[in-house]
Amino acid sequence: MKSKYNLYIAVSFFSVFFMSCDLTKDLDEYEPLYSLPAETAISDESSAELALTGVYAILQQKGGANPQNSMIGSTLSGINAGGYPAFLYAEDYSLMANNPITDGDIVAGIYAGQYTMINRANWVISGVEKLTANNFVNDNRQAEIVGEAKILRAVGHFYLLRLYGQFYDINSEYGVNVRLEPARDATVHPRISVGETYDAIIKDLDDGIASAPALRTKYYVNKTFAKGLKAKVLLYMGKYAEAAALAKDVMQNSGANFALTPTFTELFNHRSGNTIKNSESLFSIYADDNETLGNGAFWSVFAGVSDWYYNLAKNGSMTVGGQVIKYDQNRIPFMETGTYIFQGAGINGNMKFAQFTGPDAIFDTLYYLRMAEMYLIYAEAAARSTNSVPADALTALNAIRIRSGATTTGGNGFVTYPSSISYAQFLEAVRIEKMMELGTEFGEEWFDLVRYDYADGFGTGFKASDVKPTATNSDKFILPIPAISIKTGKGIIKQNPTY
Incomplete structure (x- = not known):
């Protein structure tokens, strides 16, 4: 595992070309940093692999969405009763009471962390699709990298939808802001409907099923995972x-x-x-x-x-x-x-x-x-x-x-x-x-x-x-869009009902 660890260290330097999160801007907006354009940072198979590892790194690292992304459902359900009281804050208590506050670090961190991963995936997809087969040593690896990135993008959008959107109602207008292109400027994009969000997720998973590897190792996404996640998404959709x-x-x-x-x-x-x-x-x-x-x-x-x-x-x-x-x-x-x-x-x-x-x-x-x-x-x-x-x-x-x-x-x-x-x-x-x-x-x-x-x-x-017992208000079954995103969203990003 040490080689994987060293690769993540390398990614921490490489990934500055692909995203930044400035909380003075909308949390789902990211811009490439420094002088090397992101469009040219991916130039061959080696740089494409490194950029893809930068997407996986979001899942691995502490901070941002982690580890709260995997734990917050258990907090809302009551399985997580909280740790020692001295370690808990107002936001923790609001989540345990199914009445989340809008300006908490957990709500904002998960939201920003998922969009960070999505934006990195978008840069990988954009960069790798512009290359040709001559840029790759291994047959089919170009298509595989794009397939993996699309699966990871689907993961990000799905987790955003089920936490911040009315995922249970396919006809609801309260989906999420689906991002299918890298963020190149500070343009604010509106949320789309739940049905449209699911359509984007399914499209990415279908592309992943078609082109991702059968299996590299279990800490990389693969065709079977994409099929399994699609089955789960279809269950959520009521199909x-x-x-x-x-x-x-x-x-x-x-x-x-x-x-x-x-x-x-x-x-x-x-x-x-x-x-x-x-x-x-x-x-x-x-x-x-x-x-x-x-x-x-x-x-x-x-x-x-x-x-x-x-x-x-x-x-x-x-x-x-x-x-x-x-x-x-x-x-x-x-x-x-x-x-x-x-x-x-x-x-x-x-x-x-x-x-x-x-x-x-x-x-x-x-x-x-x-x-x-x-x-x-x-x-x-x-x-x-x-x-x-x-x-x-x-x-x-x-x-x-x-x-x-x-x-x-x-x-x-x-x-x-x-x-x-x-x-x-x-x-x-x-x-x-x-x-x-x-x-x-x-x-x-x-x-x-x-x-x-x-x-x-x-x-x-x-x-x-x-x-x-505290889960009585269906509007609070989902989290609020973070207050900072609403504030800087110029009226374009709509808050969830009753928040």
């Missing part, structure tokens, strides 16, 4: 049949490099550098003793897993046809073996991420998408597309439970769900299973709460407030 078909394709046709691991705990081994090589990851970023992600330190200092989440996992159950079926048995006890920096403070640790000190403090892996989520995307999408519980959807859900120790013998306890499960129970079982399997990794449980609430009609049927 359930398409989402199910694509998720099933990823599950069944991705080869040995992309498959469920035999056990859950091996995904979070902080003592071995081999964790990054596991088959379950579709795309992940990685840290060792030379480079950090910040997540472990944050979950050991500035964040703590809530009692209600751990208690739900240990004591929660669903009754199906007389069977009392427990939500979990082994995953949450493993997470609980993590320790908070101040032992005795009454704050829970989290072993999914590297610890603050000790032998489990060295290696860290943050999964942007893994195969278990594909199984659960398929289960939900297949059910919603047919308003029923297809047998293979039930099999997909139970596969994740079996991997975590569930038995197939029937009866009570941590067992597989039976075929007698109702449609409504099945959807709830999938939501709970995602919470048990993916909790604290990227806040997916929050976006599920919002999607499920919207699917039933906000305030009727399933309600996010049934799980998170």
Whole structure:
């Protein structure tokens, strides 16, 4: 990993040609720095590779969007109950109360960080597309680099949409500012609709599926990740049949490099550098003793897993046809073996991420998408597309439970769900299973709460407030556009409702 670390150091010098973030300007506007024009900075395969690594560096480095981008969903859902009170600020409390302030550093940092990555990707795409095959030593590498950059651009736009846009309503006008060209001046661009935002994301993912590499290594994006992310985007869009078909394709046709691991705990081994090589990851970023992600330190200092989440996992159950079926048995006890920096403070640790000190403090892996989520995307999408519980959807859900120790013998306890499960129970079982399997990794449980609430009609049927009591105002299910962006946006950038 030291070579990767050194490459990121080099990128820190090279990337000054591609972006800057000046908070006196709109946060989604960036300009190239210094005298070397960005258009000429990419001149051959070597410089193109270095520029592409500069895009990946945004995902790796602390600051900007990280690590809050992966944690904020869990803050909104209540799984993150906050760390030691002395380490928390007004913005932290506003997020935990589902009433975000507009001028906080977290809201602004995530927003700016994603646009930084998008702008770097745009410079790579623009620069590499102007070259010819003669500028490249390796066959197809020109197209592959563009494909990777477009996937990363789609990642940035998707995360912006689900945090700052009304992602749940494809007909809403409140999408995000989609940037498909490098920022060459301080022109302010308006937001576009949610549907148009999704169209741009899908277009980039389709291009990535067509031209990105099959697999370099798991800390670079690839065709399978792009297909998996597209299935997830389609689920968010409510295109359930398409989402199910694509998720099933990823599950069944991705080869040995992309498959469920035999056990859950091996995904979070902080003592071995081999964790990054596991088959379950579709795309992940990685840290060792030379480079950090910040997540472990944050979950050991500035964040703590809530009692209600751990208690739900240990004591929660669903009754199906007389069977009392427990939500979990082994995953949450493993997470609980993590320790908070101040032992005795009454704050829970989290072993999914590297610890603050000790032998489990060295290696860290943050999964942007893994195969278990594909199984659960398929289960939900297949059910919603047919308003029923297809047998293979039930099999997909139970596969994740079996991997975590569930038995197939029937009866009570941590067992597989039976075929007698109702449609409504099945959807709830999938939501709970995602919470048990993916909790604290990227806040997916929050976006599920919002999607499920919207699917039933906000305030009727399933309600996010049934799980998170403070989540009562649907306008606050998304974050505000940062105040600095609204202030400098010259009236062109529209704020989200009621902010």
